[in-house]
């Protein structure tokens with residue numbers, strides 16, 4: 001008899017495994033069929049290992065039960081779930097961009113649990129519009145005439161061009177033909193929308209006369225795109241929004257601005273320069289402007305289009321609006337977030353993105369000291385220190401601004417940094433941290449204090465061995 005078949009016979013039977021106390025207990029938390037599936041998959045895995053000649057297959061009941069429980073855990077854990085962001089990047093696109101405020105979360109829960117007024121007008125007892133819920137708030141905060149919200153800003157730009165520029169020439173500076181990430185590239189969006197791209201200027205310099213000379217009877221609009229995720233230094237010139245608006249209006253052409261970031265507060269107040277805000281841009285008289293809900297605004301994923309009523313009305317009639325429609329949970333979160341902006345001081349206190357942007361080394365130091373004190377109380381298997389590093393806003397926003405931050409830097413003694421980084425990612429509540437200069441960094445700017453004790457316990461467990 002071959003070694004293989006004698007090993008194969010040692011694999012316990014499913015029915016016997018089902019009677020194991022370790023697995024019987026697990027069954028209380030999941031359905032029998034899921035447990036059965038986990039046992040089958042584990043046993044199949046063992047069989048494959050044996051057949052492929054692996055010599056280190058452990059067939060004792062305890063380790064098989066442990067493998068089944070591991071498999072069961074993977075099956076029953078949500079794929080989309082919370083993580084701790086210790087990177088210091090406030091708008092981390094991979095980690096869900098803006099963290100929502102408590103008010104926004106409450107609004108989502110209450111609208112999700114019950115029937116609601118999504119498209120119902122309570123005063124009239126008749127059909128209402130989903131766009132009404134945020135329209136007055138947005139126009140009040142931004143000073144715009146009208147507004148329309150869609151799924152995200154990429155959809156907003158598509159809808160704007162499709163409505164205002166289909167079959168017409170749209171003049172764009174070569175310095176602003178940007179790629180935002182994924183498949184969002186201005187030239188591609190333009191062709192998808194049916195607009196005809198007219199490039200003017202060069203990569204580094206575009207002049208007023210370039211736009212002016214490109215205007216023909218076929219021109220439908222002038223488009224400005226905020227180069228939100230990169231910066232050109234040196235021999236550089238662009239035409240200001242004010243000048244573009246003046247030129248456009250002299251020729252009875254609408255001016256469109258894809259602003260991207262969409263700050264509703266003065267970022268200068270937070271030490272962040274070079275990032276235009278929505279309110280100042282509206283003052284230029286720009287006809288249509290769009291921005292994201294989950295970047296600098298700190299709300300849910302959304303595309304917010306503001307500007308002249310006649311264009312917004314035309315967009316509402318475009319069939320794409322139905323395809324790009326915003327859902328009720330997003331609207332609830334957006335309305336709650338915007339309500340906080342009615343009083344800018346409330347906004348800074350209650351919207352996590354603004355709170356984190358406003359934090360300075362001075363205000364973060366006591367927070368850093370708390371995490372440091374927890375970890376530095378009888379450290380076993382690691383050394384730790386409190387220091388400073390630079391973080392970023394992220395989300396393709398304000399790329400050149402490195403914001404100084406407070407970090408706890410940890411050096412494990414018995415395990416490698418790469419292993420620790422992986423184990424932190426695989427923890428029950430994953431911790432996403434960064435390795436720099438042979439240490440694991442935990443930037444307290446983006447960590448919520450309620451997670452400090454969990455981070456402390458997890459690190460102690462992982463560094464002990």
Ligand SMILES: *Cc1c(COP(=O)(O)O)cnc(C)c1O
Nearest residue numbers: 152153154180228259260261292
């Ligand atoms: C981020 C960005 C977009 C895309 O916005 P989403 O909300 O991510 O779809 C479009 N244009 C600019 C300039 C941006 O910065």
